[in-house]
Amino acid sequence: MELKNITYFVGQDSGSWAVQSMRAVAGKGLPLSQSLAIVKDVPSVENNKWLLRGFTSNLRYTTRPEKVVLDQQPSILGKPENSLAAFIPIKKSEAWWLLTQDERRKIMAEDSLHIEIGAKYLSAVSRQLFHCRDIGEEFDFLTWFEFSAYNKEKFDELLYLLRKTEEWKYVEREVEVRLKRV
């Protein structure tokens, strides 16, 4: 009966990623935890500070020319040199979800250059997007990024650029968790 393709992010006292910092960028934060564990099987609920879950999906906005660019530098998680990570759950406003596909695509891609900005950081930052609005979670997306200490400033720059965009005006809750591999 267990659903497949669900990844669980668990804030707890031990785990393979040590929490360096947690902050509420917009809206309500999450309870502080010392570590983060990422698991594919339903975790026990004991001793969890928080538990978020999501699924990977097909690309929902990308066009063929954009995908050609993305595919030139596939995102690889677990690279040994990538000792740092960021876990950023995001919830967009109801206004965003009332937009139609073409309207969301226009704001994200044309007005905000989300895909174009992201593409510049592909070699420095590995990432994976998880969806969770569809399964009734408190966030809409769980975003996960891995990078090296050398590329930390590049990642900060990427975050800075994305948060300035038109698209980010629709973000009503965002928590930033910075992590270091144990």
Next chain:
Amino acid sequence: MELKNITYFVGQDSGSWAVQSMRAVAGKGLPLSQSLAIVKDVPSVENNKWLLRGFTSNLRYTTRPEKVVLDQQPSILGKPENSLAAFIPIKKSEAWWLLTQDERRKIMAEDSLHIEIGAKYLSAVSRQLFHCRDIGEEFDFLTWFEFSAYNKEKFDELLYLLRKTEEWKYVEREVEVRLKRV
């Protein structure tokens, strides 16, 4: 820990919809069952012939002009005169999912007129789409339709037109379950 927004379709020996017929339109069928129950809570696994589940989501292809047309005749389930229903789980091929958003939209909307064809039957057929590929189910979509005995032929016509489209070449598994309200 239970996921929210999941609807369960259960093939069993009793339920609020009596099965009139079941057939495999493409690919493997489902075990025969006498009835179908639709529930929002995790059903007991005893005595089920089959169990499929999915979630509703935001519109993933519709443009604003198309949504304006759709919104003029919102789909209302449970109308007393709609004594007939069809449950049609569908799985599309890997080739479909390897297409980008613009390519899928072109085949579905421009080449196959899926949205335009569907719009003509809005007053005769109530419907709800459930997604399930993202949660690792054996189908990608669970489609549900309700209509009156008077409109049965209209629904047959809708199915006939959609199955002739370019989009349907990507359907590799499809089961058609016809039902009557008990």
